[in-house]
Amino acid sequence: MSSSGSVSHFAVPKFDGKSSFTLWQRRMKNFLVHLGLSRALKGDQAKPEKMSDNDWQELCEKCVSTIRLCIADSVVNSVIEEESPETIWEKLEKLYMAKSLTNKLLLKRRLYRLRMEDEDTLVGHMNVFNGLIDELKRVDVKISEEDQALLLLNSLPDSYEVYVDTILCGKDMITLEQAQSALLSFDARRKDKAGVRSDDAVAAIAHGGGRGRSSIRDYKSKHRRSKSQNAPKNEVRCYKCGELGHIRRDCPKKHEGKNDANLV
Structure with a gap:
């Protein structure tokens, strides 16, 4: 597959400096791997022995070009002086993956304040949660598996309270993977039950037959008697x-x- 064809089919959303850098960086790395350009991120020491200097230079230029095409103009200005894939990559990490106390505080605050709204999907909410955990790991903030699991369970709405109590019942400890697996299982069963109830209601209306009509007649008859008695x-x-x-x-x-x- 040609590079131009790959770009058109698998283009990474441009990083604007405001969205998650960790998520963009991971997608960008996967994109470069797909194009066969990721080796250039490691610098000249990663050049294959059998590759000519000209081919290596061309590969590096393609890598630089691809990265710049996937960042917004405001971000491009920050790395405009960088010419190699390695230096551009490092500069972006320094600018947007800062390990300062301020950045750690902001990430922790977002994690601890994260709440799933009733209209959110469980899978979507867990993706946001996992993204925050991943960003904290990248800035050397470690949160134990048990705390991760408890934070996730605590971020769920009241409608999940019964599920949360069931998951924690009889356990001395729990991991994030265990909590997520149990939640997905509960959520799938809940959707199945909701589907069955909906199907039963439709079937009762569609196939009620004489019994359904009789019930309607009984109701109307009682309703008329009640009206005449109370009039x-x-x-x-x-x-x-x-x-x-x-x-x-x-x-x-x-x-x-x-x-x-x-x-x-």
Whole structure:
């Protein structure tokens, strides 16, 4: 596959200095590996013995060009004086992967304040969490496996409280991998149950048949009786004589037909 074709199909989003440098750097490294250019990041000592100087120079120039195409103009200005892949890479790390106390504080604050909203997906939330953990590792901040797991569980909304209690029940310690695996399993079962309930509801409506129609008739019948029983008497009309104020069973004229028949 040619480099131009690869760039068009696998281009890395441009790093603008505001988004996650760690994530961009990882994608960029994978991109360069895919293009066969990553060796140039290690400097001239990484040049293969059988490669000519001209071929090595061309490879390095392609690597530099590819990196610059994947960073925004404002970031390009910061490394415009750098000519080799190695020096550009190192300069970007110094600028955007600072290991200062301020940067460590900002990353820790983002991690400890991270909360999953109800509309977020579990997988998406865990990706954000893992990204922050990875960035902290890159600046030499170590968080134990157990603390990572507890921080993740603590970042979940109240709707996951039962799952969290179940995961922690009877355990003396837990790792991040165990917590994530259990959460994904619970989430999958919850989605399956929701799908079954939805399917059952649709099936009941679609295939209710006589039983469903009978239930609807029963409801309507009870509803009508309730309305007539609760209606004011002056609004009730007798079906025997047509007068207001009483119903047929209480009609004073309901025996008139029978009396006439007896007389005959």
